[in-house]
Amino acid sequence: MEIIRLEAVKKVYQTGDIACEALRGVSLEIEMGSFVSIVGRSGSGKSTLMHVSAGLDSVTEGRVFIDGEDISRYSEKALCNHRNKKTGFIFQSFFLEPAYSVFDNISMPLVIAGMSPKLRRNRVAEVSEAVGIAHKLSVPSGRLSGGEKQRVAIARAIVHQPPIVFADEPCGNLDSENSGMVMDLLEQLHRMGTTVVLVTHNAEDAKRANRMIKLRDGRVESDEVC
Ligand SMILES: Nc1ncnc2c1ncn2[C@@H]1O[C@H](COP(=O)(O)OP(=O)(O)OP(=O)(O)O)[C@@H](O)[C@H]1O
Numbered sequence: 001m002e003i004i005r006l007e008a009v010k011k012v013y014q015t016g017d018i019a020c021e022a023l024r025g026v027s028l029e030i031e032m033g034s035f036v037s038i039v040g041r042s043g044s045g046k047s048t049l050m051h052v053s054a055g056l057d058s059v060t061e062g063r064v065f066i067d068g069e070d071i072s073r074y075s076e077k078a079l080c081n082h083r084n085k086k087t088g089f090i091f092q093s094f095f096l097e098p099a100y101s102v103f104d105n106i107s108m109p110l111v112i113a114g115m116s117p118k119l120r121r122n123r124v125a126e127v128s129e130a131v132g133i134a135h136k137l138s139v140p141s142g143r144l145s146g147g148e149k150q151r152v153a154i155a156r157a158i159v160h161q162p163p164i165v166f167a168d169e170p171c172g173n174l175d176s177e178n179s180g181m182v183m184d185l186l187e188q189l190h191r192m193g194t195t196v197v198l199v200t201h202n203a204e205d206a207k208r209a210n211r212m213i214k215l216r217d218g219r220v221e222s223d224e225v226c
């Protein structure tokens with residue numbers, strides 16, 4: 001069964017008089033539990049595709065179905081609720097709250113979900129152990145190294161056990177050792193049943209997925225099994 005379905009999705013960014021067509025009619029389906037990589041040149045629409053699929057941005061035309069629900073029709077409140085239940089997002093530049101502790105960064109989705117402090121502590125302990133950052137829970141995230149920051153960001157993306165994890169160039173700011181660590185964690189997530197969608201410029205990393213979708217100028221250029 002598919003967990004993500006895009007139907008003729010168009011996205012136009014309007015900046016003053018200039019319109020940029022970032023997605024020009026993308027239709028695709030992603031199976032539940034699959035590991036998909038999105039590749040293509042800079043500016044081809046990869047991040048835009050991730051953002052509209054994750055409900056972080058709206059579409060101009062077309063529809064986005066997640067788990068059979070048309071999220072392109074959702075209100076902002078419904079969308080927030082949807083993101084908190086269904087998705088985790090890992091960014092190239094981490095997007096952590098630098099003054100907040102590692103614990104507070106990781107537990108944010110659980111606070112939004114209204115989980116009790118006791119359950120939150122247990123869950124954060126479990127997930128921070130799994131990604132190897134449990135020894136830094138009280139440190140402000142701004143004082144961590146890049147590799148450590150991405151461990152925190154991954155923990156935050158999976159702490160609420162979402163069925164889909166989007167990772168937009170998660171290794172883009174990391175050295176090869178830390179990139180390997182991030183890829184291993186994504187693979188592990190996939191093995192545990194999470195649907196993983198990865199944007200990458202690295203051909204080796206892209207091939208670790210089951211399927212590779214290549215974008216070109218806002219359209220799907222190729223879509224193949226790895
Ligand atoms: N917020 C925005 N406002 C205006 N134009 C935008 C905005 N975001 C993206 N674009 C434009 O949309 C197109 C697709 O951008 P997108 O970020 O999706 O590309 P990308 O494939 O992720 O590129 P990269 O590999 O460099 O991250 C580009 O031409 C970009 O300039």
Ligand SMILES: [Mg+2]
Binds near residue numbers: 046047048168
């Ligand atoms: Mg991008």
